[in-house]
Amino acid sequence: MRELNPVLLKELRQRFRSYRSPLVVVLYLMVLGGFSLGFIYLRWRSAPAFFQPGSSKEIFTVLSMAQLGLLAFVVPGLTAGVISGERERQTLNVLLTTELSPLSIVVSKMVAACSFTALLLFASLPLYSLVFMYGGLAPVQILGVLAFFLVSMLLYAAIGVSCSTYFKRTGVSTVTSYGIVFFLVVGTGFLGGFIYELYQHQARMAMTNLQETPFIVQLLQDTNPVMVMLRILGEQATFGPGRDMWLPYWGTYAVTCIVLSVLLILWSGWKLNPMNHNRKLFR
Amino acid sequence: MNAIEIKSLTKVYGTNYALREFTLNIEAGRVYGLIGPNGAGKTTAMSILATLLAPDGGTATVGGYDVVKEPAAVRRLIGYMPDFFGVYDGLKASEYLEFYAAAYRIPAGERPRLTRDLLELVNLADKTDTYVDLLSRGMKQRLALARCLVHDPAVLILDEPASGLDPRARAEMKEVIRQLRRMNKTILISSHILPELAEMCDNIAILEQGRLVANGTVEEVTAARQGARILKIDVAEKLTELIEFLNNRPGVASVDGEPGWARISFTGNKTAQGQLLRDIMDRGWTVLEFAEIKGNLEDAFMAMTGEVE
Structure with a gap:
């Protein structure tokens, strides 16, 4: 059997040996559970003595939104220091003189961080039993949301790792990663809405109606995690009448996340190679 | 045969020359001391040899492999100990060495024995299960030296291996280097503690402002x-x-x-x-x-x- 990459093995060993990891799992579940139970409590307070089964979808939406928020918060935090932390600890140079390629170091670091995030995701699955208790949601929707979380996690981790490779200091890398992830989660939605309003205003001035959503708006809404997730959950979260794209919205989102992640990881591996320190990828 | 060949090596940071036409040949099996004041270019030269830095001019080869064109082959041949280095928290001394052994693709079955032998070589056999972050500075330096040896490299590049150590720890480090010399390793070592270098080295090269100002046996350099x-x-x-x-x-x-x-x-x-x-x-x-x-x-x-x- 092929041996695990030593960096991955070391990262997993260090991460799971530390008392912080179980603490993070506990906190994560407490926050997520707190959201769901708090929501149920509020619903129950507004209509005591019974709980509407139709509310299970709302619980699921709240739970998923909370999960997305936590992922956007946890993943950059876990990944933004993986390379810069090695640099700050003065262990990176020695690692780079071993037979491990820079790309394998980047990938191992990322896989280790993603493994821990995946653990958080899977540990939270029992919370979804609250939803099943009352029915109202298809299992395929839950699987869809889980897949959505996994590809989102991949992208956020790739962003964190590449910032960590590019910036020398973990502080700068962390702030930049959070900034980029915030733009993806919130900014793309706002930008999409803003551009859509501009188009609509133009159409109104020309006394016409928009026949289809402009391409750029469609692209932004198909890559905005909040809007994509709400659509997976069956909510109407779009700007305008929509337009035909090459892929369904979830396909656009998944492909964008995966392609961007792969490009960021390849670039990080290239950038980490000491022989490329002062070279530009494109001249 | 030369283990290391450096020819007209030049490295520039902005307008400052860290190395200027630096040329040096090191025969296999020799212990070569690199001396120079702070900023003379010793660490830059060693970083280039360790494939961590690309030169701006000139060439350097280790074991016949070019450090820029064939860095992977060079890495297999060298054990590099930087002037400043850290250790990983939460790893035991044996795990630390096993990690690097795995990073050098040493078969898993050989690692426990190798780790034991190396810890014995650097007098840390009783620290096998101690977490590396709890070791003293001198022990960490010796552990780092053991780490350099996990893949049995022919060439060792040691940048100030005895810096910041107390006299006892320095003596222990010196003894380990003597042992490595007996093992016929080619060693390039930099230090500020000149009498110690004179004791340990066959040859000395003096660098100043990126230039080689003297090169030869300790006796030659001293007489010159x-x-x-x-x-x-x-x-x-x-x-x-x-x-x-x-x-x-x-x-x-x-x-x-x-x-x-x-x-x-x-x-x-x-x-x-x-x-x-x-x-x-x-x-x-x-x-x-x-x-x-x-x-x-x-x-x-x-x-x-x-x-x-």
Whole structure:
């Protein structure tokens, strides 16, 4: 059997040996559970003595939104220091003189961080039993949301790792990663809405109606995690009448996340190679 | 055969030359000391050899492999210990070495024995299960040296391996390096502690402002101090007149008057040295002592690095 990459093995060993990891799992579940139970409590307070089964979808939406928020918060935090932390600890140079390629170091670091995030995701699955208790949601929707979380996690981790490779200091890398992830989660939605309003205003001035959503708006809404997730959950979260794209919205989102992640990881591996320190990828 | 060949190596940071046309060949199995004041370019040269830095000019090969074109082959041949390094928290000494052994693709079955042997070599056998972040600085340095050896490299590049260590830890480190020398490793070592380098090394290269200012065996470099021998001349009387006489004497590069005796820097050969003694006696001075003072590496270092400035 092929041996695990030593960096991955070391990262997993260090991460799971530390008392912080179980603490993070506990906190994560407490926050997520707190959201769901708090929501149920509020619903129950507004209509005591019974709980509407139709509310299970709302619980699921709240739970998923909370999960997305936590992922956007946890993943950059876990990944933004993986390379810069090695640099700050003065262990990176020695690692780079071993037979491990820079790309394998980047990938191992990322896989280790993603493994821990995946653990958080899977540990939270029992919370979804609250939803099943009352029915109202298809299992395929839950699987869809889980897949959505996994590809989102991949992208956020790739962003964190590449910032960590590019910036020398973990502080700068962390702030930049959070900034980029915030733009993806919130900014793309706002930008999409803003551009859509501009188009609509133009159409109104020309006394016409928009026949289809402009391409750029469609692209932004198909890559905005909040809007994509709400659509997976069956909510109407779009700007305008929509337009035909090459892929369904979830396909656009998944492909964008995966392609961007792969490009960021390849670039990080290239950038980490000491022989490329002062070279530009494109001249 | 040369284990390391450096030819016209140049590295520039902005407008500052860290290395300027640096050329050096190191024979296999030799222990080579690299000396120079801070900022002389020692760490830059070692980083280039360790494939951590691309040069701006010139070439460097280790074991015949070019450090820029074939870095992977070079990495297999070298064990590199940087001047500053950290260790991983939450790993035991044995796990630390096993991690690097795995990173050098040493088969899993061989690692426990290798780890045990290396910890014994650096006198850390009793620290196998101690977390590396809890080791003292001297122990961490020795562990780092053991780490350099996990893949049994032919060439060791050790940047200030004894810096910041107390005398006992330095002595222990020195002993380990002596052992490595006996194992016929080619070692390039930089240090500020010059007497120790003189003890450990076969050859010395002195770098100053990125330039090589001296290169040779310890004896050659020491003797080559300003191209002269240092002579002590102690006379019974008329020291001032003797100094005046010596100042006008061909072959005398410099004269320093010490209380009761004169120290001269003499560039002539042994015959000329004998002739000088005879001339001094012929002129009526009673010579109490006429002897060569063996210069040490520190003198050579101070003289040569001072010359560049």
